[in-house]
Amino acid sequence: MSTQEDIAVSYDVSNEFFALWLDRRMNYSCALFEGTDDLEQAQVNKLRYFHDGARVDPGKRVLDVGCGWGANIEFLARDMGVADLTGITLSKAQFAAIEAKQIPGVKVECVSYKDYQPERPFDAAISIGMFEHIATPEEARAGKHIAIYRDYFRRVWSWTTPGSWFGLQSVIGDRVPRNPTDLREIAHATYTIFPGAITPRLEAIIASTNPYWEILEVKTRREHYEKTAAEWLRRLRSHETEIRERWGDRYEEYERYLAACVMAFAKGYQSLVQMLLRRVD
Amino acid sequence: MNDTEIHSLIGEAVAFAEPRLKGASLKPEDTIAELGINSIAVLEIVGYLEDKLGVRFPDDELAQLNTIGGLSDLIRGHDVAAQPAQKS
Numbered sequence: 001m002s003t004q005e006d007i008a009v010s011y012d013v014s015n016e017f018f019a020l021w022l023d024r025r026m027n028y029s030c031a032l033f034e035g036t037d038d039l040e041q042a043q044v045n046k047l048r049y050f051h052d053g054a055r056v057d058p059g060k061r062v063l064d065v066g067c068g069w070g071a072n073i074e075f076l077a078r079d080m081g082v083a084d085l086t087g088i089t090l091s092k093a094q095f096a097a098i099e100a101k102q103i104p105g106v107k108v109e110c111v112s113y114k115d116y117q118p119e120r121p122f123d124a125a126i127s128i129g130m131f132e133h134i135a136t137p138e139e140a141r142a143g144k145h146i147a148i149y150r151d152y153f154r155r156v157w158s159w160t161t162p163g164s165w166f167g168l169q170s171v172i173g174d175r176v177p178r179n180p181t182d183l184r185e186i187a188h189a190t191y192t193i194f195p196g197a198i199t200p201r202l203e204a205i206i207a208s209t210n211p212y213w214e215i216l217e218v219k220t221r222r223e224h225y226e227k228t229a230a231e232w233l234r235r236l237r238s239h240e241t242e243i244r245e246r247w248g249d250r251y252e253e254y255e256r257y258l259a260a261c262v263m264a265f266a267k268g269y270q271s272l273v274q275m276l277l278r279r280v281d
Numbered sequence: 282m283n284d285t286e287i288h289s290l291i292g293e294a295v296a297f298a299e300p301r302l303k304g305a306s307l308k309p310e311d312t313i314a315e316l317g318i319n320s321i322a323v324l325e326i327v328g329y330l331e332d333k334l335g336v337r338f339p340d341d342e343l344a345q346l347n348t349i350g351g352l353s354d355l356i357r358g359h360d361v362a363a364q365p366a367q368k369s
């Protein structure tokens with residue numbers, strides 16, 4: 001999986017930097033543009049989809065694996081009235097940002113999923129945009145990724161109560177590009193922005209859920225991520241002067257990365273999956 | 282295609298993606314990593330083979346291409362002569 005140093009490259013750039021181009025809740029993942037063209041609403045749609053899909057209600061104890069800056073757990077706590085929430089992240093900057101918010105009912109830990117041990121089991125789990133960090137490109141090339149993904153699903157299973165639901169969102173690899181220019185742009189994003197991470201193929205995720213989780217729903221949202229990334233890129237460009245002044249070459253790096261994202265989703269090199277899983281008991 | 286034709290075509294594809302390997306003696310057991318071929322060049326090799334053969338290999342089989350022999354297996358495994366050409 002991505003190391004804490006890898007994670008720092010991806011997420012510990014600066015919370016203020018990401019705040020300039022993400023939505024106001026700081027969702028660094030695909031939004032759900034259903035019935036809206038507005039990124040803010042589309043991100044709420046995504047959070048609502050997982051609230052409903054993971055059968056979350058105010059009385060349940062909920063885990064968010066790879067909780068980012070806390071968009072999902074804050075939504076569940078403040079908007080949906082959930083009183084017992086735990087988020088885990090490996091990013092020190094994200095951990096500190098959530099701690100500073102002092103959200104009622106929310107506990108956050110800066111820990112790898114491989115080392116995590118909950119005090120008590122959860123009634124529901126959600127993981128948005130973390131699966132890409134579970135296996136490294138080297139592990140995938142060596143054919144070890146499915147065993148690693150299966151071990152992840154086993155762990156989440158072991159942290160939950162019978163009957164629990166698990167909402168999962170991940171970028172997935174789809175068509176493999178052959179065009180050298182496209183390949184170079186995607187490689188830049190993979191190795192420079194997200195070192196240690198790789199997008200799984202959908203069939204690899206499906207193969208690895210067994211024997212722990214039953215797949216109840218699979219939705220692919222390629223166009224939604226193209227739209228999300230295009231809006232991030234538009235916002236980034238609208239802050240070009242400030243970003244160049246405060247973060248220098250970071251502007252070029254992220255403009256290139258976000259443009260590559262738009263291209264990769266538009267051409268079908270990458271897609272996005274949302275899955276609703278139920279624990280096999 | 283017979284083994285000689287496949288081997289020759291792979292040599293062409295490797296030289297296309299990595300000109301420094303033009304004329305190199307490639308053996309089935311040679312690993313792509315040992316030959317210094319990076320992941321981008323591997324896919325350029327695949328693209329060259331597909332263009333020449335008029336086929337498209339399944340994407341899921343490309344992730345674990347590790348050796349020159351793996352490229353041969355890819356070509357043999359997809360019975361390229363039996364596939365309709367993709368270009369007109």
